[in-house]
Amino acid sequence: MNRTYELMFIVRPDMTEEDQDKLISTLESAVTSTGGQVKNVERMGKRRLAYKVRKFHDGVYILLTVEGSGGLIHELERRLRVSEPVIKFLTVRIDEEQKRLNKIKAIRNARRKVSTTVATPEAAGEAPAVTA
């Protein structure tokens, strides 16, 4: 439970705003019915695609940040796959990445605060080779 996913999908460019809203609200209701939570919906607007997808050269990108279980994503992807206006989708799991980023930020803040005294023991060994 409580895995965070980022679901980005591309919708046909000739789809109206209200149809997009309908699609998004369908997905949102699917999320909440299975006990998940929609964190964020972001419409990235119409963009030119890097290659032709189902004969389209442009598409409307929509980004959905969702929190829930794996089964939820399975269900969402199934819906996206059968829905006709959606031409591509990509799901990325982001909770592990967020954990890593938060850890690094915490280490950085701790290091900044304790700058005069000895550095915290976590800063020494834990940080993966990201910090210079």
Add this chain to the structure above:
Amino acid sequence: MADETRPGSTQGGDTAPGGDRGERRPPRSGPGGPRGEGGPGGRKYFRRKKVCKFCVEKIEAINYKDVRLLAQFVAESGKIVPRRLTGVCTPHQRRLSSAIKQARNIALLPFAGRAS
């Protein structure tokens, strides 16, 4: 890559492994070292030591969504540029590579050919 061990580089190399180390060419010496040799066109001489852009600017998250950042590491043909040319460090190159592949899948970057 320069980190490969060279078996028995010396002529009468039956000395103990400790002794061998002295004979073997240390990987970091010489003109520019392994980076210089791996450079384009077989340039053997000094190559200014490239630094990893992500390490320097402390960019933590390499997201598949920021196309502009990713496009700097993609060649004209759409191929991912090897790290010996860009100077990116290994963990960042791995993350960059997966981000580029994700971006390709969602049609933000092309698989082949110029980005339109």
